[in-house]
Amino acid sequence: MKILRRLLTLSLAAVTPCVTAAAGPADPGTSFALNLTATTTIIIIAILFFILVLPETDRKRIGATIASLRRYAIAGTSADAEIPDHVYDGIRELDNRIPPWFTTLFLGTIVFAAIYMVSYHVLGSSPLMIEEYRQEVAEADLQRRMMIAKEGAIDENTLVALAEPAALGRGKDVFGKYCVSCHGAEGQGVVGPNLTDEFWIHGGGVKNVFAVIKNGVPAKGMISWQLVFTPKQTQEIASYVLSLQGTNPPNAKKAEGERYVEPAAVSTPADSAQAMSQM
Numbered sequence: 001m002k003i004l005r006r007l008l009t010l011s012l013a014a015v016t017p018c019v020t021a022a023a024g025p026a027d028p029g030t031s032f033a034l035n036l037t038a039t040t041t042i043i044i045i046a047i048l049f050f051i052l053v054l055p056e057t058d059r060k061r062i063g064a065t066i067a068s069l070r071r072y073a074i075a076g077t078s079a080d081a082e083i084p085d086h087v088y089d090g091i092r093e094l095d096n097r098i099p100p101w102f103t104t105l106f107l108g109t110i111v112f113a114a115i116y117m118v119s120y121h122v123l124g125s126s127p128l129m130i131e132e133y134r135q136e137v138a139e140a141d142l143q144r145r146m147m148i149a150k151e152g153a154i155d156e157n158t159l160v161a162l163a164e165p166a167a168l169g170r171g172k173d174v175f176g177k178y179c180v181s182c183h184g185a186e187g188q189g190v191v192g193p194n195l196t197d198e199f200w201i202h203g204g205g206v207k208n209v210f211a212v213i214k215n216g217v218p219a220k221g222m223i224s225w226q227l228v229f230t231p232k233q234t235q236e237i238a239s240y241v242l243s244l245q246g247t248n249p250p251n252a253k254k255a256e257g258e259r260y261v262e263p264a265a266v267s268t269p270a271d272s273a274q275a276m277s278q279m
Helices: 002-023 028-052 056-073 100-122 129-151 165-178 205-215 231-243 269-278
Strands: 082-088 091-094
Touching: 129 231, 165 231, 205 231
Parallel strands: none
Antiparallel strands: 082 091
């Protein structure tokens, strides 16, 4: 016992400089070695404390607790667990007991299932998945309506292409996120048509492009984006698409559709009178 007490004293004396040295600046290898030494010393102190300081009754109680936890976590095996008649290709089937932790977990799933059924299907205090989906859709629709109201109404009949760099930048960001899988990163066309030439399947110009983005082309696999993008975002995407005209990216897809020429603006009598007054 005197020798063990002496070892405890030496361990306490050794851990202090190790911890102090580890706290100071040192290279990674030295720090790891010092931390390992300090950890090992602390473990030795704990073992010696368990052996020397604790009364025998406490040691037995702790030992019994550790043994109980081990039995709880690891199922035991014995010769009685073997089933003599169950041997296949030299592989023996055993009838070991199920680990207690597994049994507890299984019982926990039964309790959880009962609580879930009462909460979701009997009392209705918790929403089912379909109800959660409807709530999220309603919230998203409300947010979309608020965004549209903030951006202001857009008249598709008088729609014009945007030229501001900020608007084109926002359109490019959305295009790069949603459109490149079909049209390519540079609009050169992949599954979808080439957007950089003068030929259009559904008509060119900002109004036609806006309508295609909004309504989609279900026959060709393009979905309608009007529930995803606000009218302002659709205008920005259409404006960016039109800005790709004539860029001639490499490996561009061959032309599809017909050449589109933007119709000339028709002047009204009021416009003519205003122009004459300015001369």
